[in-house]
Amino acid sequence: xxxxxxxxxxxxxxxxxxxxxxxxxxxxxxxxxxxxxxxxxxxxxxxxxxxxxxxxxxxxxxxxxxxxxxxxxxxxxxxxxxxxxxxxxxxxxxxxxxxxxxx
Amino acid sequence: xxxxxxxxxxxxxxxxxxxxxxxxxxxxxxxxxxxxxxxxxxxxxxxxxxxxxxxxxxxxxxxxxxxxxxxxxxxxxxxxxxxxxxxxxxxxxxxxxxxxxxxxxxxxxxxxxxxxxxxxx
Numbered sequence: 001x002x003x004x005x006x007x008x009x010x011x012x013x014x015x016x017x018x019x020x021x022x023x024x025x026x027x028x029x030x031x032x033x034x035x036x037x038x039x040x041x042x043x044x045x046x047x048x049x050x051x052x053x054x055x056x057x058x059x060x061x062x063x064x065x066x067x068x069x070x071x072x073x074x075x076x077x078x079x080x081x082x083x084x085x086x087x088x089x090x091x092x093x094x095x096x097x098x099x100x101x102x103x
Numbered sequence: 104x105x106x107x108x109x110x111x112x113x114x115x116x117x118x119x120x121x122x123x124x125x126x127x128x129x130x131x132x133x134x135x136x137x138x139x140x141x142x143x144x145x146x147x148x149x150x151x152x153x154x155x156x157x158x159x160x161x162x163x164x165x166x167x168x169x170x171x172x173x174x175x176x177x178x179x180x181x182x183x184x185x186x187x188x189x190x191x192x193x194x195x196x197x198x199x200x201x202x203x204x205x206x207x208x209x210x211x212x213x214x215x216x217x218x219x220x221x222x223x224x
Contacts, residue, residue, distance in 0.1 A: 001165070034210040036149075043198055043214035044149065049205050055212070091208045092151040092164055 002026050004088055006095035012103040019075040021098045023088035028068045034089045035064055035073045037082075038097075044087065048073065075100075105130040107199050107215035115193075115222050121186040125199030125215055132180045133157040137202030137209045140173060140184045142195040143217075150195075154202055154209065155182060189222045196220075 003026040013019050023033065031051040036044035046055040048064035051071055061076045075082055083102055088095040111123035123140070132138060139154040153163045153173040163171055172185040186193060196217040202209030 030207070032206060032208040034205075034208075036211075038149075043200075043217055044211070045214075046203075046210055046212050049203070049210045049212075087149055089149075089210065092154075092162070094149040094151065097148045 002029065002090060002093055004090055004093050004095040006086075006088055006098050008098060009096065010099045010101060012101045013078050014103045015078055015080060017078045017103075019078050019082075019100060021073045021086055021088075021100075023066075023071045023073070023095050025069045025071075025090060029090045031067045032090055033064075033066070033071045035062075036087045036089060037084045038087065039084045047086075105201060105213045107201065107213060109197060109199050109215045109218040111197075111218060111220070113219060113221060115189055115220060116224055117190055117222055119189055119222075121184070121189050121193060121197075121220055121222075123184045123197055123199075123218065123220070124181055125183070126179070126181045127201075128180070130201075132175055132182065133177055135204065137162075137204065138175065138182045139200045139202050139209070139211065140182075141198045141200055141211070141214075142193075143198070144192075144195040152184065152186075152197075191222050194220065194222045 035048040038044040052064045085099045108126045137154040140152040155173045170187045175182040198217045199215045200211035201213040203212040
């Protein structure tokens, strides 16, 4: 089974910061990686699919990159609405999540 | 706009069977999408459970496969989940989600709001 490992588990940042979250796959998954944002008490929201394609209605400050086994999600300028938990996903496997907190 | 709505008992006794339904509106369950169940224990991460296609094809998480049945009722435009022999470890928010087919994988573009199921006597 493919394992997905995210880092860091928690990230403290300020509004306006550039934020990067990493997801590593235990074996090559080409570009078949998605990123989700989840806020407390809410369902996850698809942000990025196929590693770098922006989901519907997702602000352009979100971007994804990578292929093979290493992927990144970048928020170019953190906004108040972006404080949430982020998950990567490849088919039936999710990463453990990265919580973005207010510094 | 596709909408998904989960329903079912919020409390299930240990060793019993958890049964949930997901009603789909704004789109057909017979579309070119997979339909999945995903769960999230309180304070923890996401775990994919199973998926089904309108042809009846199914895929299960190997760690849950022996206890899970996913099915769909096209006439009602809904999907269902049954999880047998439940324990406290099955306490979670259960989500249904639409699987967008992206090349060799599926990503979840529409989600229900989730329903909390607690396993307790």
